[in-house]
Amino acid sequence: MQNNSSPQPNWLRSYYFTRAAFSLTWIAAAILSGGQSGPAAFLLVIYPLWDAAANLVDARVNGGLKANPSQALNVVVSTITTLAVVIALGKNSYAVLAVFGAWAILSGLLQLSTGVRRWRLYGAQWVMILSGAQSALAGAFMISRSLGTASPTILDIVPYAGFGAFYFLLSSLWLVAAAYRKAQA
Numbered sequence: 001m002q003n004n005s006s007p008q009p010n011w012l013r014s015y016y017f018t019r020a021a022f023s024l025t026w027i028a029a030a031i032l033s034g035g036q037s038g039p040a041a042f043l044l045v046i047y048p049l050w051d052a053a054a055n056l057v058d059a060r061v062n063g064g065l066k067a068n069p070s071q072a073l074n075v076v077v078s079t080i081t082t083l084a085v086v087i088a089l090g091k092n093s094y095a096v097l098a099v100f101g102a103w104a105i106l107s108g109l110l111q112l113s114t115g116v117r118r119w120r121l122y123g124a125q126w127v128m129i130l131s132g133a134q135s136a137l138a139g140a141f142m143i144s145r146s147l148g149t150a151s152p153t154i155l156d157i158v159p160y161a162g163f164g165a166f167y168f169l170l171s172s173l174w175l176v177a178a179a180y181r182k183a184q185a
Helices: 007-031 037-061 069-087 093-122 126-146 158-184
Strands: none
Touching: 007 037, 007 158, 037 069, 037 093, 069 093, 093 126, 126 158
């Protein structure tokens, strides 16, 4: 069990807030890119790369990759996804959306696993568990959309990023409220 004097809740609050801020910035850039291929391609590559880096840093802060197998696997999955997006960009937007869908499913299941593990240690992880499950469902939707006839754009990924931002922000605020309640007790 986590020691109550540990800085861990502070780390998680900052980490979740930073993840939310990145996602909101990414969404704004995606919308403002107007579908231009250069900026959209950059954004599509940077999104899973950021996820890999964020999971790597978080795992290291929480005892290393060996102590956090779901995050270690998420680092690998997100890195491979980054490379797959680069390859898919050379094919078509359907392939890009399918790659994002597969990634959303895998990373969502891994996030769900991390949330369950952290719940036992720190509590207040129900939002991350819900987010992981929603990510997996969103991934299935993206894959089904990639099989459709309408040509996908970066805007098809914006709702996924938006839900991610919402869940990360909610997790951060939940931990702030928990710390406040604890301080008041």
